[in-house]
Amino acid sequence: MSAPTQGEHSREAVIAEEQEAVDHAYSCLERMRAATAKMVLDPGGANAKDSAELRREHQERLEAYDDLADKPLVFMRVDVSADDAGAAESFYVGRRNVVDEERERVVISWTSEAAVRWRQARQSDPGDVRLRRVLHCERQHVRGFHDEIHRARPSVSLAGRSSLDASASSVPADTPEALDPFLARELDLARDGRMRDIVETIQREQLDLVADDRPGALMVQGGPGTGKTAVGLHRVTWLLDNRGWRAQDVLVVGPHQDFLDFVSTVLPSLGSRGVRTMELSRIWGTGAAPHDTGPRARVKSDLRMAELLRRAVEDVVRPERLEDFVEYGAFTISGGGMSAGVEQADLQRSLEVALARPGSLRYQRDEFHKSLVTGLSARVIRSLSKQEREDRGKEGPHCEGPDRGLREETVVDSRLRAWAERHPRVDALLKALWPLTDEERILRRLFGDRAVLAKAARDLFSEEEQRHLLNKPRTKVVWSQEDRVCLEELRFLVRGERPRRYRHIVLDEAQDLTPMQARSLAQRCPDGSMTVLGDLAQATGPHKYATWGDFARSLGAGQWHTAELLVGYRVPRQIMEFAAPIARRHAPGVEVPRSIRAHGADALTLRHTAPELLLEELERRLWELEAVTGDQRSIAVIIPEDAGIFVGAEEVAEAVAARGRNARLVRVLNVPEVNGLEFDHVVVVEPAAIVGDDQNGLGSLYVALTRSTQSLSVIHARPLPAELVGGESERGPSAETSRASTAEFSEVVARPGEPERGEPERRGAGEGEGFGAPSGLDGLRSLIERGVEHERGSELRQRLWCALMLELHGRGHAPEHDGLVDALCTGPDGDRLFHVLGEDGHTYEGMRQGALRAKEVAHVHGTEADTVCLVLPKAPEQAGAVEAVREMFGILVIWRAGRRWAGPDVFRVLH
Numbered sequence: 001m002s003a004p005t006q007g008e009h010s011r012e013a014v015i016a017e018e019q020e021a022v023d024h025a026y027s028c029l030e031r032m033r034a035a036t037a038k039m040v041l042d043p044g045g046a047n048a049k050d051s052a053e054l055r056r057e058h059q060e061r062l063e064a065y066d067d068l069a070d071k072p073l074v075f076m077r078v079d080v081s082a083d084d085a086g087a088a089e090s091f092y093v094g095r096r097n098v099v100d101e102e103r104e105r106v107v108i109s110w111t112s113e114a115a116v117r118w119r120q121a122r123q124s125d126p127g128d129v130r131l132r133r134v135l136h137c138e139r140q141h142v143r144g145f146h147d148e149i150h151r152a153r154p155s156v157s158l159a160g161r162s163s164l165d166a167s168a169s170s171v172p173a174d175t176p177e178a179l180d181p182f183l184a185r186e187l188d189l190a191r192d193g194r195m196r197d198i199v200e201t202i203q204r205e206q207l208d209l210v211a212d213d214r215p216g217a218l219m220v221q222g223g224p225g226t227g228k229t230a231v232g233l234h235r236v237t238w239l240l241d242n243r244g245w246r247a248q249d250v251l252v253v254g255p256h257q258d259f260l261d262f263v264s265t266v267l268p269s270l271g272s273r274g275v276r277t278m279e280l281s282r283i284w285g286t287g288a289a290p291h292d293t294g295p296r297a298r299v300k301s302d303l304r305m306a307e308l309l310r311r312a313v314e315d316v317v318r319p320e321r322l323e324d325f326v327e328y329g330a331f332t333i334s335g336g337g338m339s340a341g342v343e344q345a346d347l348q349r350s351l352e353v354a355l356a357r358p359g360s361l362r363y364q365r366d367e368f369h370k371s372l373v374t375g376l377s378a379r380v381i382r383s384l385s386k387q388e389r390e391d392r393g394k395e396g397p398h399c400e401g402p403d404r405g406l407r408e409e410t411v412v413d414s415r416l417r418a419w420a421e422r423h424p425r426v427d428a429l430l431k432a433l434w435p436l437t438d439e440e441r442i443l444r445r446l447f448g449d450r451a452v453l454a455k456a457a458r459d460l461f462s463e464e465e466q467r468h469l470l471n472k473p474r475t476k477v478v479w480s481q482e483d484r485v486c487l488e489e490l491r492f493l494v495r496g497e498r499p500r501r502y503r504h505i506v507l508d509e510a511q512d513l514t515p516m517q518a519r520s521l522a523q524r525c526p527d528g529s530m531t532v533l534g535d536l537a538q539a540t541g542p543h544k545y546a547t548w549g550d551f552a553r554s555l556g557a558g559q560w561h562t563a564e565l566l567v568g569y570r571v572p573r574q575i576m577e578f579a580a581p582i583a584r585r586h587a588p589g590v591e592v593p594r595s596i597r598a599h600g601a602d603a604l605t606l607r608h609t610a611p612e613l614l615l616e617e618l619e620r621r622l623w624e625l626e627a628v629t630g631d632q633r634s635i636a637v638i639i640p641e642d643a644g645i646f647v648g649a650e651e652v653a654e655a656v657a658a659r660g661r662n663a664r665l666v667r668v669l670n671v672p673e674v675n676g677l678e679f680d681h682v683v684v685v686e687p688a689a690i691v692g693d694d695q696n697g698l699g700s701l702y703v704a705l706t707r708s709t710q711s712l713s714v715i716h717a718r719p720l721p722a723e724l725v726g727g728e729s730e731r732g733p734s735a736e737t738s739r740a741s742t743a744e745f746s747e748v749v750a751r752p753g754e755p756e757r758g759e760p761e762r763r764g765a766g767e768g769e770g771f772g773a774p775s776g777l778d779g780l781r782s783l784i785e786r787g788v789e790h791e792r793g794s795e796l797r798q799r800l801w802c803a804l805m806l807e808l809h810g811r812g813h814a815p816e817h818d819g820l821v822d823a824l825c826t827g828p829d830g831d832r833l834f835h836v837l838g839e840d841g842h843t844y845e846g847m848r849q850g851a852l853r854a855k856e857v858a859h860v861h862g863t864e865a866d867t868v869c870l871v872l873p874k875a876p877e878q879a880g881a882v883e884a885v886r887e888m889f890g891i892l893v894i895w896r897a898g899r900r901w902a903g904p905d906v907f908r909v910l911h
């Protein structure tokens with residue numbers, strides 16, 4: 001073993017010194033933990049309630065210590081000038097505040113004002129920072145370090161550096177392109193379905209936003225993977241620590257539950273427990289409600305709806321009905337030997353005053369009710385009081401004391417008020433003036449009655465827009481997500497009910513919020529303190545905002561400011577360059593992030609194939625990826641939402657699951673489900689179908705293409721959207737043509753009939769002959785082919801066929817298929833021919849016809865299949881049908897039962 005160099009000596013010495021400090025920090029933390037655990041058992045407190053409250057607080061602190069799990073407690077040392085003479089004081093920065101027995105600071109939380117300031121210092125403008133050293137720890141063990149700022153002497157890491165430190169010390173930390181090795185290592189880690197906190201490697205521009213203390217809404221625009229979500233979550237911890245807010249004061253809103261699960265460990269690892277997180281659709285009730293679509297969704301979630309709803313509520317009131325209750329110039333009630341009345345002019349005035357009061361519909365009604373009852377009971381009281389006085393004069397005193405008369409009057413007054421309050425005529429008058437006081441009925445009437453809608457929508461919505469809002473007559477109303485937002489607005493207008501409020505709200509993927517949703521969320525945050533995170537180029541919702549200023553208008557935000565994140569930390573550069581033209585087309589004013597991650601040679605793969613081979617190609621790509629990546633890396637298959645293209649998510653998922661061991665890490669998702677998530681490898685299937693004809697389809701594709709940290713594979717049968725291949729799209733000329741050219745990528749083109757790479761050539765269908773058709777049968781063959789082709793028009797049959805192909809491929813077969821044969825497996829125990837049936841395949845008649853067709857196919861194809869099998873979409877309708885088909889035709893039958901195959905011969909035919 002060679003002797004260590006001088007550099008290695010000094011490096012080892014530094015690590016040993018830092019290790020000592022880290023060990024001390026951990027032992028102090030352990031002491032604090034033990035003391036807290038003791039306090040949980042014996043919390044003290046003046047009474048039981050206090051004790052319970054204290055116990056809960058200690059318990060939370062204890063859990064916060066434990067939430068560190070395997071994350072390092074300490075990750076930075078900072079030396080700052082203590083005096084002009086050059087003395088320096090050292091501090092350690094970490095995930096928690098730690099003190100020693102004398103309550104001296106041992107570790108300062110990264111959220112403290114000082115720690116943030118030190119981290120914002122630059123080598124060129126260090127302020128009082130003399131040394132800023134990043135410690136690379138694995139749990140408690142210091143493995144390396146890197147000096148970002150060192151003013152006293154050259155960085156020790158320059159000498160004898162480890163491979164981990166090598167690039168860091170050679171790159172000036174102030175250079176934006178600098179990718180420090182700790183960061184590079186973090187970014188390259190496998191994505192296991194849970195986001196990690198980035199507190200150790202947070203970049204200056206990110207930290208600036210985390211610690212932004214301006215009041216109002218902070219809106220962060222940033223492309224895919226620029227760390228918006230990470231910034232939003234770290235900001236929550238910073239706010240809780242610096243504003244003294246409780247966790248319950250903050251709400252984090254994300255696009256869907258998977259996203260919330262994905263980020264669920266970040267806040268606890270930063271020491272912030274109990275922050276409420278919610279998926280967007282659950283904010284307004286159940287997430288299961290359907291969405292409106294197309295122009296209806298657009299109109300219904302437009303900000304103008306707020307005014308329409310206000311008018312709809314205003315229009316509910318029918319002041320003209322007052323007349324119907326007035327006789328001889330007054331409104332009167334009588335009963336129980338009493339009568340009372342209010343003159344019309346007074347009544348009119350009361351109504352006007354009530355309607356002019358700021359407040360909800362019910363509040364105004366109640367105010368009118370109160371003043372009416374006061375007016376009525378005042379009249380009765382006066383007459384009764386006179387009577388009483390006369391009676392009292394005859395009968396003598398009823399009770400003693402100076403306030404006798406007053407008390408009697410009060411009793412009479414309250415009894416009379418109750419009488420007037422509940423009088424049926426009063427009730428009838430209120431119902432006539434306010435016929436509706438229920439938000440659901442008001443909305444049903446607005447969307448169900450053309451005249452009501454036209455009156456309220458007069459100068460707000462065009463006639464066409466009004467048509468989109470109208471429900472079809474006699475349609476049973478199921479409240480959509482968009483309706484639910486309107487209902488919340490109505491609940492305020494009608495009852496004055498406001499949803500729960502928060503001190504701060506973080507909105508992630510905010511570009512997809514509708515204006516009405518944004519307005520509704522802002523109402524949960526009366527101080528307007530919000531963090532709004534989004535990317536206008538990733539917009540997939542019914543509304544597209546041109547600027548964040550438009551979004552701020554929906555929020556009704558008094559104060560707001562925007563910031564931009566421009567460096568991408570997730571997506572490798574080659575993929576980002578491929579996807580960028582899509583973003584530029586979709587949101588021309590928005591800057592595409594500069595990816596900090598270097599090209600991987602095989603980061604991008606494009607595969608073109610025939611529609612019926614899409615599934616096979618996908619299977620093949622998954623095998624390849626798994627072969628390369630092994631068991632540890634996550635893979636997402638992103639398919640179009642309208643799966644009509646070839647097969648649904650279920651079938652792909654089944655095929656993935658059937659492969660067993662790696663299935664855990666392979667997920668099949670569509671774009672709304674993948675929003676905000678990331679995976680190591682992503683396979684995007686049929687981009688053109690993801691774009692579809694939706695105005696926000698390009699946004700969806702941009703989301704799909706930018707989910708991976710390692711590689712992107714695109715498998716397509718339809719031509720790629722023009723933006724991806726540098727062409728002119730039908731959507732108009734590209735703002736900037738793509739720099740990507742298909743030649744740059746590994747592209748495999750496979751069509752039926754064309755030999756694929758490495759496969760023996762075979763003659764394709766549609767060229768006059770199938771593989772092995774006996775001569776003389778050509779005429780018959782084409783007749784039968786036409787019949788088969790016709791049957792293949794069934795979508796159900798197509799899906800069933802795909803499921804069968806997946807199954808067979810999954811079992812290691814390479815089934816042949818052509819214009820006649822659905823699947824033919826050749827193996828040592830004979831040939832098996834499968835014939836797939838469609839809609840009526842499970843009826844006996846369907847099976848009988850299918851059996852005949854299968855026989856014809858086998859005959860003209862010339863296959864001497866040892867086994868012919870019918871594949872039904874579900875279990876046969878008639879008992880005994882399977883046996884009958886087997887005995888009469890010699891044909892076996894299997895069928896689909898949910899996600900499985902079933903039938904008495906299923907193992908024989910599918911082995």
Ligand SMILES: Nc1ncnc2c1ncn2[C@@H]1O[C@H](COP(=O)(O)OP(=O)(O)OP(=O)(O)O)[C@@H](O)[C@H]1O
Nearest residue numbers: 198201202203224225226227228229230569570676
């Ligand atoms: N400073 C950093 N250090 C380490 N990892 C980082 C840093 N910044 C971002 N990342 C990582 O980059 C990935 C993308 O971050 P994040 O999901 O926050 O981006 P985003 O802008 O919200 O993306 P999208 O718009 O696609 O939702 C995450 O894995 C995150 O941990």
